[in-house]
Amino acid sequence: MAAMLAPPPVQTLSEWADENRVLSSESSAEQGKWRTSRTEYLRGIMDALADPAVQVVSVMKPAQVGWTEVINNAVGYYIDRDPSSILTIQPTVKMAENWSKKRLTPMLRDTPALRGKIKDAKSRDSDNTILEKGFPGGYLAIVGANTPNDLASRPVRIVLADEVDKYPPSAGDFGDPILLALSRQNTFWNRKTLIGSTPGHGQSSTVLAWYKQGDQRKYHVPCPHCDTEQVMRWERIVWDKDETGHKPETARYLCDECGCLWTDAERMRAVEQGQWIATAPFNGIASFHITIGLSPWVSMEQIVRKFLAAKDFAPRLRQWVNEVKGDPWEERGEASSAEELAARAEAYDDQSLPEGVRFITAGVDTQDDRLEYSLIGWGDGEEAWVIRHEVLLGDPGKLAVWSELDAALKDTTCVTEDGRSLRVRAACVDSGGHYGSMVLSFARARASRKIYATKGIGNDHRGSKPIWGKAMLRTKNAGDRLWAVGVDTAKDGLQARLRIVPGEERTPKAVHFPMAGLSADYFEQLTSEMVVTELTREGRLQRKWKMKPGQKRNEALDCFILAEAAMLSLPTRLMRTSYTGMPVAEPETADEPQNDPTPPVPVVKQKRNRQRWGGYS
Known part of the structure; x- marks a missing residue:
């Protein structure tokens, strides 16, 4: 009992x-x-x-x-x-x-x-x-x-x-x-x-x-070799690297005390005794x-591979820090200063582009008294070469300045050192501001040339927005197409890009600058914004990109982001991950689609707008 x-x-x-x-x-x-x-x-x-x-x-x-x-x-x-x-x-x-x-x-x-x-x-x-x-x-x-x-x-x-x-x-x-x-x-x-x-x-x-x-x-x-107790840290995971790139399969853990390298089997035995x-x-x-x-x-190899795939792209790096490392994300320091970027200028121009440039895209920003555009060359691993940044003065409510932009995008021919002639493959035009209808009309008449009307959207509590996605924003005109560009995601990525110092060989995600073709304040504009964390009305802490104190212009930044969105709109994918974890390019093929890869919008009969594009239609 x-x-x-x-x-x-x-x-x-x-x-x-x-x-x-x-x-x-x-x-x-x-x-x-x-x-x-x-x-x-x-x-x-x-x-x-x-x-x-x-x-x-x-x-x-x-x-x-x-x-x-x-x-x-x-x-x-x-x-x-x-x-x-x-x-x-x-x-x-x-x-x-x-x-x-x-x-x-x-x-x-x-x-x-x-x-x-x-x-x-x-x-x-x-x-x-x-x-x-x-x-x-x-x-x-x-x-x-x-x-x-x-x-x-x-x-x-x-x-x-x-x-x-x-x-x-x-x-x-x-x-x-x-x-x-x-x-x-x-x-x-x-x-x-x-x-x-x-x-x-x-x-x-x-x-x-x-x-x-x-x-x-x-x-x-x-430690399996010296018995010293220690907390495992990412900084102690090491691996080999040679002229062919990183070798994640060689990843080992380096003991804090004796310097011995642990294999995965030794690591797990150490964890069992922790x-x-x-x-x-x-x-x-x-x-x-x-x-x-x-x-x-x-495994340590998987940890290293995930890091190499994420290290040059801020949203992926944040995910890696949270989900693989197990640490909260803290904002990294500012990107390179404007002076440091200007000091990295290289000896090339639009008639002597490096052989690594495979194609060119453009980003166009609309202001009340002008249009500004950047031409960016792209290579394997999404390596970027800024070619030039131009300002077209004129009222965007009138056709003259748009005609000038149309000629610049259509007639510009750049030449690489190996003799290839490159034209603008795609362009994104920002429709924000007071001239959205003009942007839509300009893009509508040039859809076959992959010129897109876009609108920037920021990240929110639901997550990050892709730089270039499939979703289109609604417009009043059923025949118009307005594409969303994830500007916060792009700015995160550009901040990481600008920290990468280009090397003599291919440097994925790096950004190159020419000695000529850029205005005196181009680099100030490119680094004109910073990340801040603010409390919203709903009580959420939200990251936002804002202009730095004293900065008034950011057109160079906006144009680079729009050119990157145009690059991502193309069917050619410059980033691929091979077995070694290094990014490689998808080879260009003769039958690569040259038209917009998204399904066409049905033609809707409607009344003609009197302010049409006349001969440019």
Whole structure:
């Protein structure tokens, strides 16, 4: 009788998972019995959640480290060992439904300790729905962070918040979704909260803020050669490079102490022997930072390849820092100064372009009293050569200045050192300002020459916009086509480009400048903007590009971005990644399409506009 009435023996979350958890085939690449030793760094995180002294566990981590299984194990543990009211929060309701159907349901089906504890969803009196699971002694509610009523509708003891850096800053008018959920725990003395996410921007990262509030634990691993304990860092991953380029397959980890190089096998043995060490005082919040190199599913070669593919393009580099390195994104320093760029000028002009130039595009900016355009040559790896920047004075509301632009785009012929003659293959014309209808008319009459009317769009909380996408913006005239250009993404990319100093050989993404053909203030205009982070009216921290103090003109910057968009509109792709990770060009073919690759817009009969393009139509 005493044995029957005695409470079950104390069991940590990791011990429960090792004894009971089964990974399902449709939700895991390694189905079968769960083994915490496979991801030893997760043991301390799971056991902290079951530690009576810990109220909040926060985890800042990269992708592909087994984080979702930590949440699954926590749900299973509390259903089986410590029945409670549980609230699981996903960024959106749709993501909550996906987690319930693709992660939770297979776990409940395949883990014997959980099988049968939640009623059959087909039974008539069942309280088992996609977002609500009842079990003896408690329930599981699955909600989206964008639904304030679900967050504040019930008391809960356990809160599991996933990917918190993707949450909206406010759940409707009720404030921070996490704090709203935590207020539901106030009546429970034994409440527990798990907060985790891949970090986003450093200034607005929720998981970073929670990490700093805790004891900031870091995972220390011993060197396989000298036993020195150290935190794995990206800077210690090294690889070979020769005249043919980078060799990611040679990637090794360099010990801080003895300088020995670890293979992937040695790295994983070191991770198995690692331990979490706090670097700040404990105040009830156990915070963890899973760093690069701990995951058994990502090799050092893969880490290096992803870096090489992302390093020259700011949006991709930010994604790499967040998802591979596991760090919040911090803005890098300014691009090279105008003086440094001017000092890099090279001895070429439009009649002696380097052999690397394969084709030319143009970007046209519209002002109230003039048009400005840049001609840019492009080569393999999207290496760029600025050819010239011109100002056409005149009223854009009249035909004369547009005729001058038309002649410049049609008749300009540049010559390369190997004797090839190049003309403008495509051009993008900005339709912003007061002369949008003139831009649309000019582009409409020259669609066969790949001259596009464009409008710049910035990034927002939904993500980055592509420099050149398939989506077209609406216009009043059904026959017009207005293309969106992701200007913030392009400016991020140009800032990274300008940091690259061209070498004697091919330098992907580098920008070259001629000694002649540019105005005295061209480089000031090209570097005229900077990134700032502002608080929007909705309470979001948003990155924006703004003019630097004292700067008044940015036409050179706008024209370069428009020329880049024109380059991306062409079917020829200059960036390809080979086995070595180096960008190579797609070869040009004789049958390369010369017309706009997008489907044609049906011809719509309409009245002629009196201010038509006459002979230019």
